[in-house]
Amino acid sequence: MKHPLAPLFDGHDDIQAEIDRRPADTADHAAATRRILDAYHPGRLTLTVAAVVSETPSSVTLRLRRPDGADLPPFLAGQYVAVYTDGTSRPYAISSGPARPDHWDLTVRRVPGGRISNHLVDTVKAGDTLVTTGPMGTFHHNPLFHGDDVVFLAGGSGVAPAMSMIRDIVDHGLDRRFHLVYGSRSADDILFREELDALAADHPNIRVDHVVAEPGPQWAGPTGFLTASLIKTLAGPLDRRMVYVCGPQALYPYALTQLAELGHPPRRIRLEANGAPVDPTAQPHWPTNTAPDTAVTVTARGQSFRTRRDRPLLDALEDEGIRPEAACRSGECSLCRVRVVKGTVHTAEEARLRLSDEKFGYTHSCVAYPLTDVELDI
Known part of the structure; x- marks a missing residue:
C-alpha cells in the first residue's frame, strides 16, 4: 500500500516503477532471520571446557569452545556470559579478546562460601561441559562517547573485563x-x-599500575587502597x-567517593x-523497624514457601525449583523481571527499572526482597 505522502518526494515515480518491475519475493525471510x-544471540550454548588454567591460588581461567570447533558468537570487550549450573546461574566476564572467536576465557575467583565459584x-x-548464555552487558568501550583515553580502576577479579579490553587494543592495533x-x-x-606487565612494556599506549593492600617485604610498588590521592598520583x-570501575561490591561506593573528591563528573x-547488594538493609529506602531475618511467604506459579526478607527473591525462587530467566543477577539485564501482584518488596538501588515498572508493579527479582507476604506473576 502506497503512503499518501510518497508522491510528494522527487523521484517517487521512478522508484515505484523499479519496485513494480521486481519479481515477487517468496523467500522465507523469517527463517533466515x-x-x-x-x-x-543464542539463548543457551553447551560448551566444552578445553582447558583449566590456574591463575592464582584462588582463581582459574576456564577456556570454553564449541564441541564442533566452530567460532563462538562475537562479543564486545568487557561483556559477560552467564554460566548455568547446580540449578542457578552466575555471570562471568569474558577475559579473552574478541579477535579470537574460537574460544571464550572465563576467569573465576573463589568467593568464600560461594556456591558456584567454589564449584x-x-x-x-x-x-x-558448561551451559552459558551468549555475550551480554553494556560495560564496554563506546568510541563515540568514551573517547580514546580511558582509565580502568579494577579490584580483584574485576580485572577480567579490563584484560579483554587490553587484548582487544593489542590484537586490533587500536589507537586508544x-x-x-x-x-x-x-x-x-x-x-x-x-x-599485563609484558603488554604494558611492549605497547606505549597501555599503562598498568598494580596496587597491593597487604604488601609483603618484597613488594616495592604502590600500597593501600585506590584513594583519590593515589589515583591522581598514578x-x-x-x-x-572516561573512568571504568569493576571489582567487588565494596569497591563501587568507595571509588565513587574518591572520584567525586577529584571532581570527576558521574557522567564520565x-x-x-x-551482584546483589551485600546488605540491602543498609540502603536508605529499606523501611525502618523491618527485621531482615524475619520470614515471609512467597507465592508463585501455584506454590507457596517461606523465605527471609533479606534474601533476593530470585535465589529463593530457584531453591523451590522455580527458575525465571536470569543472567546478570545484578539488577541490570531485566531477564528476571517479575510482577508483584500482592504485597510489598524492597527493590535495591542496583535495579535498572523501566519508567513504567513502578506503576505496573514490576521488579527485578535478583535485587528484590520481600518485605511482606507476596504473590508474584512470573
Whole structure:
C-alpha cells in the first residue's frame, strides 16, 4: 500500500516503477532471520571446557569452545556470559579478546562460601561441559562517547573485563590509550600479572599500575587502597577521560567517593553491575523497624514457601525449583523481571527499572526482597 505522502518526494515515480518491475519475493525471510539471530544471540550454548588454567591460588581461567570447533558468537570487550549450573546461574566476564572467536576465557575467583565459584574452581576439569548464555552487558568501550583515553580502576577479579579490553587494543592495533590501576589484596593475588606487565612494556599506549593492600617485604610498588590521592598520583589529571570501575561490591561506593573528591563528573564514570547488594538493609529506602531475618511467604506459579526478607527473591525462587530467566543477577539485564501482584518488596538501588515498572508493579527479582507476604506473576 502506497503512503499518501510518497508522491510528494522527487523521484517517487521512478522508484515505484523499479519496485513494480521486481519479481515477487517468496523467500522465507523469517527463517533466515531466525538463523542469524540464533547465531549471534543464542539463548543457551553447551560448551566444552578445553582447558583449566590456574591463575592464582584462588582463581582459574576456564577456556570454553564449541564441541564442533566452530567460532563462538562475537562479543564486545568487557561483556559477560552467564554460566548455568547446580540449578542457578552466575555471570562471568569474558577475559579473552574478541579477535579470537574460537574460544571464550572465563576467569573465576573463589568467593568464600560461594556456591558456584567454589564449584567452578574446585571441580570443573578439561573435557567437562558448561551451559552459558551468549555475550551480554553494556560495560564496554563506546568510541563515540568514551573517547580514546580511558582509565580502568579494577579490584580483584574485576580485572577480567579490563584484560579483554587490553587484548582487544593489542590484537586490533587500536589507537586508544588505556591506563589500568589494579588493586589486589596481595602480590600473590594479582591476576594476569606477567602478561599485563609484558603488554604494558611492549605497547606505549597501555599503562598498568598494580596496587597491593597487604604488601609483603618484597613488594616495592604502590600500597593501600585506590584513594583519590593515589589515583591522581598514578593517572594524573582525569580531565574528561572516561573512568571504568569493576571489582567487588565494596569497591563501587568507595571509588565513587574518591572520584567525586577529584571532581570527576558521574557522567564520565562507567560501573559494571556486579551482584546483589551485600546488605540491602543498609540502603536508605529499606523501611525502618523491618527485621531482615524475619520470614515471609512467597507465592508463585501455584506454590507457596517461606523465605527471609533479606534474601533476593530470585535465589529463593530457584531453591523451590522455580527458575525465571536470569543472567546478570545484578539488577541490570531485566531477564528476571517479575510482577508483584500482592504485597510489598524492597527493590535495591542496583535495579535498572523501566519508567513504567513502578506503576505496573514490576521488579527485578535478583535485587528484590520481600518485605511482606507476596504473590508474584512470573
